[in-house]
Structure formats: C-alpha cells, structure tokens
Amino acid sequence: MVSWELLLGDCLEGMAALPDGSVDHVITDPPYSEAVHSGRDAHRGLSGGRLVSVPSFGFAHLSDAVREEAARQFARLARRWVIIFSDAESTHLWRDSCEAAGLQFKRTGVWDKIVVMPQISGDRPGVAVEMINIFHAPCAGKSRWNGGGRPGIWRCSPQDAAQGAKRVHPTQKPDGLMGALVADFTDRGDLVLDPFGGSGATGVAAIRAGRRFIGWERDPVFHAAAVARLRAAREQLSLFAQPEAP
Numbered sequence: 001m002v003s004w005e006l007l008l009g010d011c012l013e014g015m016a017a018l019p020d021g022s023v024d025h026v027i028t029d030p031p032y033s034e035a036v037h038s039g040r041d042a043h044r045g046l047s048g049g050r051l052v053s054v055p056s057f058g059f060a061h062l063s064d065a066v067r068e069e070a071a072r073q074f075a076r077l078a079r080r081w082v083i084i085f086s087d088a089e090s091t092h093l094w095r096d097s098c099e100a101a102g103l104q105f106k107r108t109g110v111w112d113k114i115v116v117m118p119q120i121s122g123d124r125p126g127v128a129v130e131m132i133n134i135f136h137a138p139c140a141g142k143s144r145w146n147g148g149g150r151p152g153i154w155r156c157s158p159q160d161a162a163q164g165a166k167r168v169h170p171t172q173k174p175d176g177l178m179g180a181l182v183a184d185f186t187d188r189g190d191l192v193l194d195p196f197g198g199s200g201a202t203g204v205a206a207i208r209a210g211r212r213f214i215g216w217e218r219d220p221v222f223h224a225a226a227v228a229r230l231r232a233a234r235e236q237l238s239l240f241a242q243p244e245a246p
C-alpha cells in the first residue's frame with residue numbers, strides 16, 4: 001500500500017520525534033550554501049547596464065547548525081541510503097557532518113543539468129552540475145543499490161522539472177531525476193523520507209514507484225503546492241493500478 005504524509009513545520013523538530021531506524025532511506029534536497037543564495041541575489045538588479053530579473057529562492061540558505069543536526073537525524077533514522085543534494089562547494093561539509101554522525105560515505109554523484117542558466121554576470125563559467133552526496137547507514141556486509149556498475153551521474157535538464165506541468169517551486173528538481181534516484185536506491189514498499197520537501201518532488205517520485213513517503217516542508221505556500229502534487233500522484237497511481245490478486 002502506497003501511503004504518504006507531508007507535514008507542515010520544521011523538519012528538525014519533526015525528525016526528532018521519530019523512532020530510531022524508522023525510515024528506509026533519506027532522499028533530500030536541502031537549501032544550498034550562503035554563497036549560492038547570495039550569488040543569486042547579486043544577479044538581481046543591473047548586469048552590464050541592463051536590468052535583469054532573477055527571482056530570489058524564497059527560503060534561507062542552510063546554516064552549519066542545521067546541516068549538522070540534520071545529518072545526526074539522518075544517521076539515527078535511516079536503515080539504508082542517505083542521498084543529499086548540494087552545491088559542489090558544500091560536498092565536503094556534508095561529508096564531514098554525515099561521517100561525524102556515523103554514516104558511511106559511498107560516492108559523490110553528479111546531476112548533469114545539460115541545459116544550464118547562463119552566467120548573467122559573464123565573468124566566469126555558469127554552474128553546470130549539482131552534487132548528489134551518497135551515504136549509507138553502517139552495515140556489516142556490502143551495501144546494495146539497483147544500478148549495478150553504472151557511474152554516479154544522472155543527466156536531466158532542469159527544464160523538465162514538472163514534465164510539462166507548471167513549476168510550483170523555485171528550485172524544483174525534475175520529476176525524471178527524482179524518479180531515477182528513487183529507482184536506483186530504493187525498493188517497492190520502502191519508506192522514503194524527505195525533510196526538506198519543497199514541491200514534493202521526492203514524494204511524487206516515491207509514490208509513482210510504489211514506495212511510501214514521509215516528509216516536511218515549513219513554508220505554507222510550498223507545502224500546499226506539494227500536497228496538491230502528492231495527492232494527484234497518488235490518485236493517478238490508483239487509476240492505473242492493477243487490481244491486487246486475492
């Protein structure tokens with residue numbers, strides 16, 4: 001049975017109330033570093049004498065304290081994979097925080113964005129990739145994923161964010177990208193946690209693939225938009241579901 005729950009509120013408080021080892025995986029896209037957020041804000045206003053309009057993200061950058069506490073909760077809650085998006089400059093911070101919390105570092109993967117926003121300032125190359133920091137809960141044997149010997153690169157254009165539907169979040173991850181991660185790291189029936197829910201992209205991918213989902217989003221506008229997307233994904237699944245064998 002595919003179930004989902006996206007709670008409105010602060011995920012650190014929410015996660016603290018969950019029992020140890022109560023989710024199978026964390027797949028999450030927390031806010032990025034202060035440098036990413038302030039770089040975005042610096043693009044608003046004049047560029048080369050022209051007024052450019054680059055909207056701010058609408059949520060705050062990640063602090064060291066939140067990253068460290070989130071890593072502690074991920075290590076306490078996850079039975080298997082912990083997959084965390086970040087900007088390239090923050091991968092070492094996530095690695096330090098997650099290893100200090102007891103998670104095993106497995107690989108730094110790459111989201112190749114294929115079609116990227118031009119560097120409006122023109123003074124350096126634009127950002128072509130985002131990082132996918134891959135950790136696992138401590139385990140005695142080998143860790144297991146569904147990708148075999150494939151390299152850790154996922155290619156997907158941000159323009160495919162909602163596969164034709166209107167985007168509801170400024171940093172919405174493409175449904176195809178999240179679907180690939182869910183397929184690669186989780187199994188049918190698993191419980192996937194995304195504490196920084198945004199538009200609900202992880203949850204939508206989880207539901208479509210027959211996984212269970214729990215998450216948080218603290219902004220009421222994003223939360224409402226995500227709930228609508230999750231509800232639609234669940235309804236669509238019911239429409240196409242095969243009747244269960246008696």
Ligand SMILES: C[S@@+](CC[C@H](N)C(=O)[O-])C[C@H]1O[C@@H](n2cnc3c(N)ncnc32)[C@H](O)[C@@H]1O
Pocket residue numbers: 009010011012028029030031032059169171172173174195196197198199200201202216217218219222
């Ligand atoms: C990078 S966005 C996630 C985008 C999402 N992956 C998507 O595809 O739509 C991070 C989200 O985390 C939310 N957030 C930040 N701090 C939070 C917290 N402490 N608790 C819950 N949500 C938080 C922000 O409001 C923002 O929507």
